[in-house]
Structures are given as C-alpha cells and as structure tokens.
Amino acid sequence: MQPVENLRWWQRGVVYQIYPRSFKDTTGNGVGDLQGVIEKLDYLHDLGIDAIWLSPFYPSPMADFGYDVADYCDVDPLFGDLATFDRLVAEAHSRGLKIIIDWVPNHTSDQHPWFIESRSSRDNPKRDWYIWRDTPNNWGSFFGGPAWTYDAQTGQYYLHQFCKEQPELNWRNPEVKAAMLDTLRFWMKRGVDGFRMDVIGLLIKDKDLRDNPPNPNAPPNLPENDLFSRLLQVYNMYQDENHAVMREIRQVLDEYDDRCAIGELWGPLSEWVRYYGEHGDELHLPFNFRLMDGMTWNAQQMRAVVDSLEAALPDFAWPNYVLGNHDRTRLATRFGGEAQARVAAMLLLTLRGTPTIYYGEEIGMEDVPIPPDKIQDPQGINLGPERTRDVCRTPMQWDAGPNAGFSPAGVETWLPIAADYVTRNVAALSADPHSILTLYKRLLRLRRATPALYGGSYRPLDVEPDNVYVYLRKADAQRYLIALNFATEPRTLAIPGETGGRILLSTHLDREEAVSLDALSLRANEGVIIAL
Ligand code: NOJ
Numbered sequence: 001m002q003p004v005e006n007l008r009w010w011q012r013g014v015v016y017q018i019y020p021r022s023f024k025d026t027t028g029n030g031v032g033d034l035q036g037v038i039e040k041l042d043y044l045h046d047l048g049i050d051a052i053w054l055s056p057f058y059p060s061p062m063a064d065f066g067y068d069v070a071d072y073c074d075v076d077p078l079f080g081d082l083a084t085f086d087r088l089v090a091e092a093h094s095r096g097l098k099i100i101i102d103w104v105p106n107h108t109s110d111q112h113p114w115f116i117e118s119r120s121s122r123d124n125p126k127r128d129w130y131i132w133r134d135t136p137n138n139w140g141s142f143f144g145g146p147a148w149t150y151d152a153q154t155g156q157y158y159l160h161q162f163c164k165e166q167p168e169l170n171w172r173n174p175e176v177k178a179a180m181l182d183t184l185r186f187w188m189k190r191g192v193d194g195f196r197m198d199v200i201g202l203l204i205k206d207k208d209l210r211d212n213p214p215n216p217n218a219p220p221n222l223p224e225n226d227l228f229s230r231l232l233q234v235y236n237m238y239q240d241e242n243h244a245v246m247r248e249i250r251q252v253l254d255e256y257d258d259r260c261a262i263g264e265l266w267g268p269l270s271e272w273v274r275y276y277g278e279h280g281d282e283l284h285l286p287f288n289f290r291l292m293d294g295m296t297w298n299a300q301q302m303r304a305v306v307d308s309l310e311a312a313l314p315d316f317a318w319p320n321y322v323l324g325n326h327d328r329t330r331l332a333t334r335f336g337g338e339a340q341a342r343v344a345a346m347l348l349l350t351l352r353g354t355p356t357i358y359y360g361e362e363i364g365m366e367d368v369p370i371p372p373d374k375i376q377d378p379q380g381i382n383l384g385p386e387r388t389r390d391v392c393r394t395p396m397q398w399d400a401g402p403n404a405g406f407s408p409a410g411v412e413t414w415l416p417i418a419a420d421y422v423t424r425n426v427a428a429l430s431a432d433p434h435s436i437l438t439l440y441k442r443l444l445r446l447r448r449a450t451p452a453l454y455g456g457s458y459r460p461l462d463v464e465p466d467n468v469y470v471y472l473r474k475a476d477a478q479r480y481l482i483a484l485n486f487a488t489e490p491r492t493l494a495i496p497g498e499t500g501g502r503i504l505l506s507t508h509l510d511r512e513e514a515v516s517l518d519a520l521s522l523r524a525n526e527g528v529i530i531a532l
Contacts, residue, residue, distance in 0.1 A: 002318075004455030004475050009098055010194060010260040010284060011318050012454045013050030014349070014444060015356040019326045020057050020079055021065060021414060022395050023359060025407040030414045032395070032406070034080035038088050041095055043426065047362060048444030051098035053196050053262075055326055057085070058104075061111050063165035064378055065393075066102075067198060068109035072183035082190075089191040098193035100262065105180050106202045107166040114179075115167050122154050129176050130167050131159035131205070138211040139236050140227025144382035147228075147236075159209075161202065161228075161236060163378050171203040171245060181252045188253070194260030197249070200283070201265050201275070204242040206235035223383050238271050246275060246282035260284045262320075266293065273312050280316035285354060288320050291347075292328060297335040299469035299486040303460055306351060310458060319353030324361055330392045331358075333367040339525035342439055342507040343484050346527040349443040350473065350482045352458035360396055362440040363429050367391035368418045376415065390415050399427040434509045442505055446529065452478040453529075463493045468522070470495065472532075479532040485522040493520045501530040 002011075024036025034057060044052065056066030057079040066076070075081050092099050108115055117126040136148030136157045141164075148157040149164040159168045169176050184195065212231035222229050246263075253259040263283040265272055275286040290305045309319060323344055324331040332341035341364050348355045370390045375381055380388020394415045398405030404421040407413050418424065429437035447453045456475035463470050467487040473480045481501060485491045495517040502514050507527040515530065522528065 001457055002455075004451040007455050008258065008260075008284075009050065010262075010354060012448075013098065013354065014048070014447070015051045015053050015100065015262075015354060016044060016047070016049040017053045017055065017325060017356055017358045019055045019359060019393055021055075022393050022406075024396065024398070025411070025413070028408045028411050029078070030407050030411050031078055033078065034075065034084045034088050038084070038091050041088075041091055041097065045095040045097060046441075048441055048448060049097070049357065050448075051100055051193065052092060053100040053356070054102060056102045056104060061109055061165065063109065063163045065376070067104055068107070068111075068163065068166045069104050070109040070111045070113075072103075072180070073186045086190060093191065098260075099191070100194040100196055100260065101187060101192050102198060103184065103187075103195040104198040105169065105171075106199045107160060107162060107168045110165045110167055114169075118167075119151055119154060119158070122156070128173050129170055131170050131209075132156045133159070133209065137209050138227075138231065139209075140229075140231060142228050143379045144223065144225040145227065159205075168202075168205075172207075177245070177248065181248065184249070184252050185255070188256045188259055193258070194262060194284075195253075196287075197261065197263045197283075199237075200246070200263035201242060201267065201271075202237045203245050204239045205237075206239060207241075210235045212236060226383060238267055243274065243277070243282060247277060250277070250282055262287055269308060269312050273314075273317070276314065276317040280314075285318065285320045287322055287356075288353075289322050289328075291321055292323050292331070292334075295334075297340050297486055299467045299484065302347065302486075303469050303471075306458075307460055310352070319351070320356065321348055321351055321353055322356045322358075323348050324358035324392070325356075326358070326393055327389050328392060330365055330367050331361060332364050333391075337366075338364045338436055339488075340486075342436055343486065343525055343527045345436070345440055345443060346482065346505075346507055346529070347469070347484055349440075349447050350453055350480075350529060351471075352456065352473065357440075358392075362437050363397060363424055363426060364436040365394075365397065365418065365424065366420075368394040368416060370416065374416060394418055397421040397425040399425050439505075439507060439509055442509070446505060450478070450480065451475040452480045456480075461496060463495065465491045465493060467491070468493060481517075481530040481532055482527070483520060483522060483530065484527040485525060488524045490524055491522050493522070494518050495520060498532060501532045503528050503530050505529045 021032050023032040025032050026035040058069045059071040059074050059076045060066045118130045139147035141147045147161045160166050215232045218230045261283045262285040265286045275283050372385050375388045377389045395406035395413050400422045402409035404417045429435035452473045452475040456473040459472045461470045469484045498517040500516050
C-alpha cells in the first residue's frame with residue numbers, strides 16, 4: 001500500500017472525459033469547440049473533478065470524428081486554434097484542473113502529409129512509415145470489411161483496422177517512432193499533464209503479419225461484413241514486442257515532471273496487467289473497462305470483477321475504473337436507468353483507484369435513439385444502426401432552453417438532442433437538492449476530503465442477502481463502509497464484526513443518521529457511505 005500522502009494527482013484525482021464535438025458550441029455551427037470547454041470550466045471545477053480528458057481536437061477530415069489525425073501538432077479550425085488550446089490549459093490550471101489529451105499513435109488520417117507521401121510511390125522515403133503489402137492477410141476491420149485497401153497507383157494494399165481513411169503507422173520503423181514521440185513532447189511543452197493513448201495495444205503487429213485464426217465463439221448472425229469478430233485477434237494486437245515501445249513512451253513522459261500515461265486497452269486480465277510494466281515502467285493507468293464491458297447489473301458479478309482485479313495488480317500498480325465512454329452504451333441505459341446509475345456513481349467514486357466519468361453521466365444522460373438517416377458514426381454506417389456509437393455522443397444538456405443550451409437557437413446540432421433535456425439538464429438538476437447531479441457533487445466532495453476514499457485500502461465483506469455489494473475503505477484510523485443494494489427490493493444486512501456507524505451519504509440524498517450495523521436496512525437501489 002502506498003501512503004496516501006505520496007499519491008500523485010492521477011491517483012487521487014477524478015478524470016472527466018469531454019467529447020469536444022458534444023460539450024458546448026460557441027460558434028453556432030452545431031458542433032462543440034474548445035472555447036466551449038473554457039466556458040464550462042467553472043462548472044467542472046464546481047462539480048469537483050480533478051482532470052479533463054479531451055477526445056481528439058486535431059486537424060482531421062473527421063472520417064472517424066477526429067481519430068483520423070491529419071496533423072498531431074495543431075487544432076482543427078472546427079474546434080479553435082492553438083491559442084485557444086493554450087488558453088484552455090492556462091484557465092484549467094488556474095482552477096487546479098489537469099489537462100489530459102487524446103493521442104492517436106496507431107493510425108493517421110489518409111490526409112496526413114506522411115501518408116500522402118507514403119502512397120505517392122513505392123520508393124518514397126516515407127513508404128515504410130505505413131504497412132504496405134502485395135497481398136493482404138485475412139484481418140478484418142473493427143468497423144467492418146477487410147483491414148486492407150488496395151491502392152491502385154502503386155499496386156499494393158495498406159493496413160487499416162478501423163476506417164480505410166485511417167492507415168496504420170509502422171511502429172517498427174525508428175523514424176516513425178521518433179516522429180510520434182516528438183508529438184508527445186510538443187504537447188507536454190504546452191503544459192499538457194497527460195495522454196489517453198488510443199488503441200495502444202495495437203502499435204506493433206506480428207512481424208510476418210500472419211493470418212488470424214477463426215473465432216470458434218463468434219456470435220451467430222454477425223453482419224456479413226463483420227470479418228473482425230469472426231477471427232481471434234492473435235497477430236494484430238498485444239504482441240510481446242509492444243512492451244518495449246510502451247517503455248520508450250513512458251521514458252518520454254518521464255523527461256517531464258509528473259505527467260500521466262493512460263492507455264486504451266482491453267483483453268484478458270493477464271495481458272492487460274502487463275501494461276503497467278514489469279517494473280512499473282510502462283503505462284501509469286491501463287484503462288480498465290472490466291466493470292463496463294459485458295457486465296449486467298449484479299452485485300456479485302461486480303464484486304468478482306473488482307476482487308480479481310485487485311488480486312492481479314502488483315504492488316506498484318494503481319487501479320482505475322471506467323463505466324462509460326464515447327464508444328459504449330451510456331451507463332444509465334446499460335444498467336437500467338437513473339436508479340441504477342446513482343448506485344453506479346457511488347461504486348465508481350468509492351472504489352480504490354482512479355475513476356473516469358464520461359460527460360453527461362453526472363446528469364444521468366441516457367443513449368439517444370438516432371434515426372437511421374442521421375447516423376454519423378462510421379461503425380454504425382458500416383455495421384448497422386444497432387452498432388452506432390452516436391447514441392452516447394449527443395450534445396450535453398445544459399438547460400431547458402433551445403438546443404439544451406448546447407448550440408444557439410435555430411441551429412441544427414450535429415447529433416439530435418435527447419428528448420428529456422427539458423428536465424434532464426444541468427440548470428434544472430443543480431437546483432434540485434435530491435438530483436443525480438447533486439449526488440455526484442456530494443460524492444466528489446466527500447471523496448476529495450477523505451483519504452480513506454481516495455487513497456485507502458479496499459476490503460470486500462461477505463454479507464448474507466444476494467445482490468448487495470459491501471466493502472471497507474480504510475486509511476490509518478479512518479474507516480468507511482460502502483453498502484450498495486443492486487436489487488430492486490429492500491435488503492437488510494448484518495455487517496460482520498461491526499456494531500454501528502453514521503450514514504454520511506445515501507444515493508437517495510435523504511438520509512444522514514446513526515445506524516446499527518447488525519440490521520442495516522437499505523431501500524431498493526440504495527447505496528450508502530457509512531463512517532465507522
Ligand atoms: C478507439 C477510440 O476510442 C474510438 O472512438 C476510435 O474509433 C478508435 N479507437 C480508432 O481510433
């Protein structure tokens with residue numbers, strides 16, 4: 001256990017993800033921008049988060065909404081310019097907020113000057129900066145179709161595991177590596193505190209680009225073009241050689257003070273945990289999606305995931321938890337609705353490890369149905385409407401006015417606004433002492449003020465009734481009990497070895513009282529934090 005006073009900002013703090021297109025539009029074009037983020041910094045500060053992660057704002061043709069980068073060292077005019085970015089960093093820092101930016105090292109846009117050169121001829125010096133082959137292997141794209149596109153001009157195929165507009169860089173080429181590592185330095189010199197590194201497990205591919213084996217568990221009825229899910233992802237990701245690259249990336253971050261490397265990773269726990277590095281010399285935080293992906297709303301299941309994670313972590317490794325992001329169904333929709341979302345918020349903000357909140361979770365935003373002709377996401381366009389990620393990327397709901405206060409009146413926003421925005425918005429929920437937004441604020445305040453919650457140990461407790469998750473957080477003499485009822489009926493629990501305590505916070509926001517712990521009553525979907 002690390003003493004709480006030694007914890008770094010990215011261990012104590014709470015990260016808040018902003019999808020800039022969808023946060024606040026200040027130019028009236030229906031798309032959010034960096035100035036919009038600046039204008040909402042007071043809101044974020046008041047909410048009580050510690051760091052902002054910005055999804056990509058780089059110049060981009062937007063084939064994958066910014067994950068197709070045409071210049072790693074600039075800002076797309078849609079979002080502002082470098083001067084706006086610098087102001088955002090300064091304004092955030094003046095409020096004590098850190099800035100984490102997305103870094104997309106696996107692929108560029110096909111409009112990046114490097115790729116334009118690379119595809120211009122077979123003997124161009126940048127030819128080897130990308131992955132070109134005479135014959136494609138059997139790999140499929142995450143977004144449907146093959147992972148290779150034929151380029152008629154030079155008669156070869158290039159690799160892209162996402163859109164065909166996202167050619168993959170060849171990280172085995174030392175010049176590529178050096179150029180990409182320099183982009184990290186560019187942003188750290190501008191004051192950026194950390195990076196969220198996109199699909200970081202994909203950088204190094206099998207040297208011989210071998211065919212992937214068939215996936216015996218591929219779900220039936222896959223769309224015909226879903227070649228990806230029909231294969232096991234053996235040779236296209238998580239290669240052993242990738243770890244040497246992670247260490248080089250980390251060394252670049254370590255050239256600067258106190259920066260943080262977060263990586264987007266999934267896969268089995270045994271592979272995932274290796275990304276902390278054998279000696280803690282790779283990522284600070286491999287993003288942990290284990291409470292999100294494939295999970296149903298069940299206390300025993302959640303506890304099993306947390307316990308297996310805690311057991312797998314080496315001493316130096318700091319945990320983290322994510323319940324939603326711009327690629328997944330919103331948590332309120334996934335877990336059932338606001339009642340479950342409140343308990344999920346208490347779970348996320350009281351587990352041991354860095355939590356990441358996705359914008360809008362604090363007001364209980366749900367997936368927004370997108371009419372088929374309004375689908376923007378390439379994944380939804382290629383693999384079918386039920387796979388579109390647009391549902392979780394709709395504009396933030398600020399108030400009950402036109403366009404929910406996201407864009408000026410009369411503007412068509414880039415994605416539709418949720419039908420419930422008149423009641424589910426920041427202004428309305430801020431004024432309501434029992435709202436989910438108030439719950440988030442109170443949880444964040446309590447967490448920040450309580451070493452046991454932001455830095456203490458975690459110990460699960462066995463309790464009798466099912467579908468209840470109870471754990472202890474402890475730092476020195478400070479002890480807190482968290483009891484979460486996942487069931488839609490009330491539960492009464494006897495907490496082993498404890499007699500009484502005081503409820504500091506209930507997800508219902510109506511209960512602060514001394515309680516006896518030999519018969520603790522929880523209402524349906526109620527979570528409580530108890531000081532012991
Ligand atoms: C993961 C990102 O989160 C997702 O939005 C994107 O489409 C792919 N990587 C490709 O960059």
